Amino acid sequence: MIDSLYLLLPLIFMSGMTLALLLMGSFGSDYGGIRNMALFSLLVVGATYMVARPPTGAEFGFDGLFMRDGLSDFSAILILVGLAFALLLSDSWLRRETLLRREFPVLVLFSGIGMLLMVSSSNLMTLYLAMELQSLPLYVLAAWRTRDLLSNEAGLKYFVLGSLASGIMLFGMSLVYGFSGTLAFTDLTLDNAGTVAGMTLVMIGLGFKLSASPFHMWTPDVYEGAPTPVTALFSMVPKVAALVALARLYVLDAASVEMLQSVLWFLAFLSMVWGAFAALGQSQIKRLLAYSAIGNIGYALMGLASGTALGLESALVYITIYLVTMAGVFAIVLSMRRDGQPLEALDDLRGFSEHHPVVALLLAVLMFSAAGIPPFAGFFAKVYVFRAALDAGLIFLAVFGAITAVVAAFYYLRIVRLMYFDEGSGAHDRPLSPTLSFVMFLAAALVTGFLLSPSGLVTVARLAALSVF
Amino acid sequence: MFLSDPGTFLASLAFWILAIGLCASALSVVLSRSPVHSVFFLIFAFFNSAGLFLLLGAEFLAMILVIVYVGAVAVLFLFVVMMLDMELVILREGFTKYLPLGTVLAAILLAELILVMSLPRDNTPAANNPVTDINNTKALGELIYDDYFLLFQVSGLILLVSMVGSIVLTHRVRAGVRRQSIYDQTARAGRIRLEDPGVGEGVHWDV
Numbered sequence: 001m002i003d004s005l006y007l008l009l010p011l012i013f014m015s016g017m018t019l020a021l022l023l024m025g026s027f028g029s030d031y032g033g034i035r036n037m038a039l040f041s042l043l044v045v046g047a048t049y050m051v052a053r054p055p056t057g058a059e060f061g062f063d064g065l066f067m068r069d070g071l072s073d074f075s076a077i078l079i080l081v082g083l084a085f086a087l088l089l090s091d092s093w094l095r096r097e098t099l100l101r102r103e104f105p106v107l108v109l110f111s112g113i114g115m116l117l118m119v120s121s122s123n124l125m126t127l128y129l130a131m132e133l134q135s136l137p138l139y140v141l142a143a144w145r146t147r148d149l150l151s152n153e154a155g156l157k158y159f160v161l162g163s164l165a166s167g168i169m170l171f172g173m174s175l176v177y178g179f180s181g182t183l184a185f186t187d188l189t190l191d192n193a194g195t196v197a198g199m200t201l202v203m204i205g206l207g208f209k210l211s212a213s214p215f216h217m218w219t220p221d222v223y224e225g226a227p228t229p230v231t232a233l234f235s236m237v238p239k240v241a242a243l244v245a246l247a248r249l250y251v252l253d254a255a256s257v258e259m260l261q262s263v264l265w266f267l268a269f270l271s272m273v274w275g276a277f278a279a280l281g282q283s284q285i286k287r288l289l290a291y292s293a294i295g296n297i298g299y300a301l302m303g304l305a306s307g308t309a310l311g312l313e314s315a316l317v318y319i320t321i322y323l324v325t326m327a328g329v330f331a332i333v334l335s336m337r338r339d340g341q342p343l344e345a346l347d348d349l350r351g352f353s354e355h356h357p358v359v360a361l362l363l364a365v366l367m368f369s370a371a372g373i374p375p376f377a378g379f380f381a382k383v384y385v386f387r388a389a390l391d392a393g394l395i396f397l398a399v400f401g402a403i404t405a406v407v408a409a410f411y412y413l414r415i416v417r418l419m420y421f422d423e424g425s426g427a428h429d430r431p432l433s434p435t436l437s438f439v440m441f442l443a444a445a446l447v448t449g450f451l452l453s454p455s456g457l458v459t460v461a462r463l464a465a466l467s468v469f
Numbered sequence: 470m471f472l473s474d475p476g477t478f479l480a481s482l483a484f485w486i487l488a489i490g491l492c493a494s495a496l497s498v499v500l501s502r503s504p505v506h507s508v509f510f511l512i513f514a515f516f517n518s519a520g521l522f523l524l525l526g527a528e529f530l531a532m533i534l535v536i537v538y539v540g541a542v543a544v545l546f547l548f549v550v551m552m553l554d555m556e557l558v559i560l561r562e563g564f565t566k567y568l569p570l571g572t573v574l575a576a577i578l579l580a581e582l583i584l585v586m587s588l589p590r591d592n593t594p595a596a597n598n599p600v601t602d603i604n605n606t607k608a609l610g611e612l613i614y615d616d617y618f619l620l621f622q623v624s625g626l627i628l629l630v631s632m633v634g635s636i637v638l639t640h641r642v643r644a645g646v647r648r649q650s651i652y653d654q655t656a657r658a659g660r661i662r663l664e665d666p667g668v669g670e671g672v673h674w675d676v
Binding site: 113117 | 616618620623624626627631633637641
């Protein structure tokens with residue numbers, strides 16, 4: 001057991017730091033200090049992932065409970081980047097709303113430990129516990145604005161539906177254990193109906209966490225009710241962990257891909273359709289982004305559904321680009337205020353370009369990217385996913401993906417129209433917080449500059465994807 | 470017959486005492502007039518079933534039953550029952566309403582029990598476990614603290630998160646709460662003055 005401890009080094013460090021921050025908070029350190037320490041520990045954990053990596057291929061620790069391979073390390077770095085974005089974004093908004101409490105970064109880090117463990121689990125028990133550790137702080141964060149009814153509703157709804165998902169997942173795991181006698185991913189074979197049914201239930205549980213349709217019911221309400229920085233966190237990070245866990249279960253072996261492809265096909269198809277059509281009638285930015293999240297998860301799942309290394313690679317590229325885009329979009333949403341009040345309606349964007357030409361341009365770039373318009377990164381993300389799906393013969397799914405992409409492009413471009421061609425609804429507050437400006441510039445630059453060297457991200461994602469095949 | 474083997478005799482004697490005690494206290498939980506007495510009978514029932522577990526050789530379950538159920542759950546019940554001002558009449562109100570359904574459920578359970586008892590027994594062991602001299606507390610300990618050490622630690626983190634989360638969500642600064650502030654309570658600043666009487670003043674001697 002001791003010799004596999006080095007695999008766990010990043011997580012041990014992060015847990016230690018989180019506990020230390022909790023103590024620092026209770027002994028009266030201020031929010032800024034704790035946030036900076038949290039960011040610093042994310043940086044160190046990322047560096048540890050880079051340095052203390054397994055020498056070759058997949059490395060198992062703790063009798064196969066825990067594993068590290070290219071996929072886990074890639075997604076861990078992605079999760080850490082997302083968490084850092086979330087912490088950077090939340091600061092100024094929380095301060096303005098007097099919601100700045102020292103437990104915020106601590107809970108974000110706790111959730112991060114759960115996510116890092118989730119992408120590294122190679123046993124259903126580890127996966128379940130990691131998922132609980134990931135979800136519990138998120139339930140609390142959704143209800144962060146304790147005096148607000150909507151926020152309470154969001155927290156409660158998320159908690160109840162999340163527990164339901166956990167229950168379904170546990171039921172599936174017990175079926176798997178009953179029928180196959182093992183919980184380790186390496187020993188699992190889907191050679192009887194009971195195991196397949198159990199695995200399907202586990203995937204449904206993960207589908208809840210991914211907000212994949214038809215298990216997306218909580219998403220719009222939670223996104224709307226939760227404080228906006230928390231919504232930003234929800235839309236960036238937990239999806240990565242759930243997607244990677246789903247990928248691990250899906251590509252156990254050739255038989256599992258064959259057995260479970262219809263499940264993923266169904267999830268991807270419904271998510272794309274629902275995410276595109278239900279978003280059309282939304283008037284709140286956060287609700288719109290919730291449906292956009294559902295649709296985008298559909299595309300990532302379409303890549304995954306192909307069950308090939310290319311498919312996993314395209315899903316990883318897609319989720320990475322989506323994470324960066326969302327960081328930028330939320331940086332802009334979080335900076336929208338008029339007379340000190342946060343703005344959350346689409347109508348508040350009318351005539352945005354007259355008063356804030358630069359921010360409007362950044363948002364337009366991000367929206368073009370999200371809509372999949374060349375030459376922005378979102379276009380390439382969609383192309384990779386479609387290529388993987390067509391390669392694996394999922395032609396019907398790819399065709400429907402193309403149709404829903406056009407429908408979804410409509411509501412992304414509507415935002416651009418509101419900003420540039422509609423009558424103004426008045427200026428927003430200035431100046432913007434420097435951190436938010438930095439994140440929105442960075443995201444827009446990354447989304448635009450992806451064209452210059454797409455091979456960097458794609459190569460890393462390919463190495464990560466190949467490590468499980 | 471019993472007397473030929475004192476061990477068996479004592480075991481079956483203990484079984485009958487515990488079983489009768491369990492049934493009697495379980496009945497008393499339902500029938501006793503005061504909710505507080507009900508909870509005490511519940512605790513007695515827990516002790517009796519812990520004894521039964523001991524007879525079966527499941528000493529870990531027996532300990533857990535006493536520590537968790539008696540030590541925590543039942544005491545919690547007791548506090549709740551003592552704090553709530555419950556009217557017995559209201560508690561008994563639905564008794565006749567639910568009696569038919571309850572009877573049916575009890576009959577089904579009884580029928581199932583009789584069915585199970587009447588089936589031919591299959592005495593082959595469920596799994597091919599080698600019989601060792603490890604008792605089950607030690608076996609569980611090895612599983613939890615050795616094989617699944619990682620999972621044990623993660624569960625600890627989950628519990629910590631739930632504690633932090635519930636405190637964050639429910640704690641708020643209330644007005645009018647008297648907190649101990651040792652400095653404020655012992656400080657004499659503002660309440661004590663140094664007077665400076667002039668020469669020939671400050672001392673009064675009334676003859």
